Amino acid sequence: MKAQKTIALVICLTILLALVACGAEQPQAPPASPTQVPETTFERVKREGVIRVGFANENPFAYAQPDGKLTGEGVEVARVIFQRLGIPEMEGVLAEFGALIPGLQAGRFDAITAGMYIKPERCEQALFADPDYKVGGGLIVPKGNPLNLHSYEDIAANPDVKVGTGAGYFEEQYMKAVGVKEEQIVLFPDNPSGVAGMQAGQIDAFTATAIGLAQTLGVTEDPNLELALPFTDPVIDGKPITGYSGTAFRMEDLDLRNAFSAEVHKIEEEGLLLKIYEPFPGFGEHTLPGGALVTESCPDQYKDLDLQP
Template identity: 25%
Template structure:
């Protein structure tokens, strides 16, 4: 897919922390300029390539969406646990970072129609043979999740008091602890597990994938209903004209479209 040209890269210092921005806009005063937040790294959805350029399934989809909306976009890197607070504080305008649609989040933000849905996956070392659905077998095990995700919610609701839950800001930190044998298993977005765990020698999928929630949507402030309508229209067009499938097939061997 033909990408939008990246005009410049810049760093934005926010009160909540250091945030990097990849700028595809002609200026923040432009009424058609939108700031889109991503949590990086979260491969294959958003990450930096060997040249340090921001890329991934959602990044390319965002570029195509902005082009379809005739909007200029600035890409902002934001840690996951600051996503919704940053949006509400007007530090960016959209979250397009694998944010699952949940009733709790929908009370605070306005979601687009879902644009993909992938299950959560269990991953661990080759020697792990416990049944992750058997609470007796899982008793005393340590499970890694990314903080504030639907996988975190699932493990907390289903396994609290049985397993020790360790929560991480980034998927990379979680995988490092899995490699260091400080975790028995991790429960992560399935494609993330494929990229970050199964790509390493000595690890495997240790349980069946679990379908969670209604899918992933673009999150906006409640007042931005006009933007939401444009986003929904653009995403529908990208699905209809084949652009979505072209992007998807670069990153997945299966259909994630919803």
């Protein structure tokens, strides 16, 4: 019995020593590598050479041509700037306008190039570059502007003037704020129906955004109508009513946004921005942003971010 126990003990010790030896021969697991900084969107799109952009198919801001090529003011501005940043290709992703910011947040695309107005509620959800155009109101008038209308104040000063605008357009509020009477204002469903109202003699002028009016006139092709130039935007509560638009990025993509914004200012200073405007009705010197900053439209939303320039 003792001999059997001794043999069993020897066998166990032999097995144990073999296991220890095998373990000693195996290499130790490498130490855990330090946490790597994840690749930013800017780094990724530069590496891939392509960036996906969301658009809503609205002429002249961003739209697909019959051959499928993406164009528009916002698109062409972005195309030039991304190329200058080392991103040669741009791929468009069509979305309804209201789905653009959710699509950006969900990662369907990396930027919005849709001529989107910079508004505080949007700045809560997306990171806008400094604006690449500004736009105010405008007036369509009969050729020669016989009533000499160049502002809403001019309309208020002549109670016989009938002016149309779109139902739900901000222009109705702006006109009332500077003294235009409610009985002077005629509401239409949209710009084309307002122009039709002018052609029928229902109104003396029609107002909406200057860019929208220019686009409508281009489609209507009525030689008896024109934009009232110059047009002075109203000043309400001490501030001129001017809208600004820019390219939008995700909140976390500050490096991409800052690099893009720097180029926006450069192309305006170089005169290139004005050249980009040329194919698009309604754009021109009067829509140049003049070095405006996004913080002028959203003074509170980005106050904790290191926006450049």
